[in-house]
Amino acid sequence: MVKICKRMKEADKLVDKEKAYPLREAITNVSKFPKTKFDETVELHFHLNIDIKNSDQSVRGTVILPSGTGKKVRIAVFCKGPQADKARDLGADFVGAEDLIEKVEKGFLDFDCAIATPDMMRDLSKLGKVLGPRGLMPSPKAGTVSMDVERAIKEVKAGKIEFKSDKQAGIHVGIGKRSFSEDQLFENATHVIEAINHAKPASVKGNLLKSISLSTTMGPGMRLAL
Numbered sequence: 001m002v003k004i005c006k007r008m009k010e011a012d013k014l015v016d017k018e019k020a021y022p023l024r025e026a027i028t029n030v031s032k033f034p035k036t037k038f039d040e041t042v043e044l045h046f047h048l049n050i051d052i053k054n055s056d057q058s059v060r061g062t063v064i065l066p067s068g069t070g071k072k073v074r075i076a077v078f079c080k081g082p083q084a085d086k087a088r089d090l091g092a093d094f095v096g097a098e099d100l101i102e103k104v105e106k107g108f109l110d111f112d113c114a115i116a117t118p119d120m121m122r123d124l125s126k127l128g129k130v131l132g133p134r135g136l137m138p139s140p141k142a143g144t145v146s147m148d149v150e151r152a153i154k155e156v157k158a159g160k161i162e163f164k165s166d167k168q169a170g171i172h173v174g175i176g177k178r179s180f181s182e183d184q185l186f187e188n189a190t191h192v193i194e195a196i197n198h199a200k201p202a203s204v205k206g207n208l209l210k211s212i213s214l215s216t217t218m219g220p221g222m223r224l225a226l
Contacts, residue, residue, distance in 0.1 A: 010034045011219050020225040026214045027185045033219045040178045040217040042185055046171040047210040056203045059165040062142050063195035067184035068159035070177035075156055076111040078120040083149045090153045115144045115152045
């Protein structure tokens with residue numbers, strides 16, 4: 001039998017399981033949850049109206065959170081020559097070409113985002129089974145494969161995140177930290193919802209979103225009004 005801690009019981013009392021909350025009200029409710037010993041991430045969880053067996057209905061895209069993610073993103077950049085110098089000047093945490101690829105092959109994965117120039121992708125493809133499942137493989141669609149390394153790094157540092165539907169027709173996105181103001185969380189959440197709606201595949205009939213819920217890392221979920 002799962003034992004529910006006192007803090008979770010107190011948070012549950014603040015949530016009406018039968019209610020669909022307006023976004024602003026749900027965010028206000030989050031601020032009332034008992035606090036944990038760390039700064040929890042505030043998350044949006046989407047259930048999509050897609051056929052997961054149909055590859056044309058995969059939902060994927062990027063969005064820049066106006067108030068950022070609230071955490072330091074460790075960036076690895078796979079590039080050579082002048083681009084490598086530029087990446088270092090811009091504060092990328094790890095920069096390299098074949099040497100960095102070899103390091104990752106040996107188990108190094110201490111980064112949250114990978115950026116690569118197009119000329120590196122042939123060699124980088126050998127890391128597909130390592131980076132892919134962790135959502136770290138650079139992609140042109142996500143803007144992380146580009147000759148404009150400067151722009152790619154600045155967008156990530158500004159709060160750019162990627163979203164992608166999973167095998168359960170869901171998308172799970174962190175929109176900031178509990179320490180953010182309600183206005184910051186609301187603005188970030190609004191941008192994410194709009195971006196996912198905008199990424200609706202042409203083959204999907206009707207509304208893309210079946211349901212959305214808002215939660216914190218250690219808190220209960222609240223169903224949002226669509």
